Amino acid sequence: MLLADGSVRTYFALPPDYPFEPTPLPQLPHLPLGAGPDAWPPQRPPQHDAKRKHLADPDEGFHSRYPKQPRFESAPQQLAPHGAVDRHALRRAFLKYAKMLNESAAQRRSYLEGGRVPCLACGRSSKDFADVHGLVMHAYNPPNADSFIDHLGLHKALCVLMGWDYTKVPENSKAYQSLLPDLVQASREDLIIWPPTVIIRNTATGRKKDGRSEGLGNKEMDKKISELGFTGGKSKSLYGKEGHLGLTLIKFANSPAGLKEAERLVDFLERQDHGRMGWLRAQPRQSLDSDNSPLLVETDNRTGEKKRILYGYLAISSDMDELDSDSRKRASLKSKREFDPSD
Ligand SMILES: [Zn+2]
Structure with a gap:
């Protein structure tokens, strides 16, 4: 099975208390x-x-x-x-x-x-x-x-x-x-990208005639996120040579309040199993049957309209290379455990 850090492990190798769903960061007593x-x-x-x-x-x-x-x-x-x-x-x-x-x-x-x-x-x-x-x-x-x-x-x-x-x-x-695997994971997840950033996946919508992929633009994403009830996030959809990468960064204010709002969005996605682990399961479908997989597209029962399912997770240090080069240059890391706004 795939772990949150991208490594693969057999089920039986996991400790009995392995958190199958991504869980909030362990508090101090849980640390080494x-x-x-x-x-x-x-x-x-x-x-x-x-x-x-x-x-x-x-x-x-x-x-x-x-x-x-x-x-x-x-x-x-x-x-x-x-x-x-x-x-x-x-x-x-x-x-x-x-x-x-x-x-x-x-x-x-x-x-x-x-x-x-x-x-x-x-x-x-x-x-x-x-x-x-x-x-x-x-x-x-x-x-x-x-x-x-x-x-x-x-x-x-x-x-x-x-x-x-x-x-x-x-x-x-x-x-x-x-070091126990869950402690390894905890120390990696403690290092978050700053300003707080939520990485939203599955935001491509299809291909243009020239073969380049297209997807949700910044304004559309801003609207979607605020319709879901989240404020203060600014969208940045990423593009490569092939067009829209299907990946949108939502950057929040560089303040404790910004982090709180980012975490609220992540929790919201997590509750629907659309967080980091959910994305690891859905991602392989992306190239196979993008438009039909129920993991990627949902159909509105009443209107019959097809909608991309959004996945998302809080960006941590190991996600650094998913950022575009400009965001990467500007970003820094912060420790959630030892949070200090002046770092
Ligand atoms: Zn040296």
Whole structure:
């Protein structure tokens, strides 16, 4: 079955409490132990000093797989006051790198597929890191104090992208890479695109004679959304070489009230099973029998008029590449858990 993040999993591999329908973000008690504003960056226990760690590391010797990879445990301890950093600056750095990592689908894939990747914080080449784990180790233990906050921000952004636990100190045992799937999903869904944006799908209406597809325009969409009872959203239908993409962004005001209204629209669609999961089920019909699938088109019983069924979901970091390039450039990310309008 398809999960909300687009991955595929067999039914039996899901935990018994897996939320089959997208659910509101879990509240704090549901997060990894101690997660929340104070759980990151993780700090080493005090007795874990650099020298002892180096001499007594039980993992020593098990990691000859990447002999060239520098060991970061030893030196930077003195300049790594992971607990004593400006939290606001730290959060901003995290959000900045989370955006950078999600800006292009190709780039995101290169990280997720575990290839060699460069450091976005200091520009070190991908040759310096055997894999994303090597880069996470570097980001958590950066080479100099100047770029400490940037690197820590990158550490968290990488962990969220990879589905790893940013509240655990990254070590060569790689224990920090284990995180329950619903916690992975929660940390990804926490990162929303700002200004709050609802991505509406299935807004194409057919093809013109020249083969280009056409669809609902901005004014039509604005009207539809306000007829449904939602105010303050501005529509932007997206077009490509083939015409209308069947995708319309509804952008709301960049304020808590704007986010509330966007969430109200999403909840409304969700209640009819027309949210993100609903769209994952309907999407494959798009190319097969677009005009006849009851998942995509509904017929008015009285008038016989056919209407496209709208699907929609709140845009999160991994949806960044669905935005047009202008919206993408202007957008930023915000954490719902640590919401701060001034970020
Ligand atoms: Zn770096």
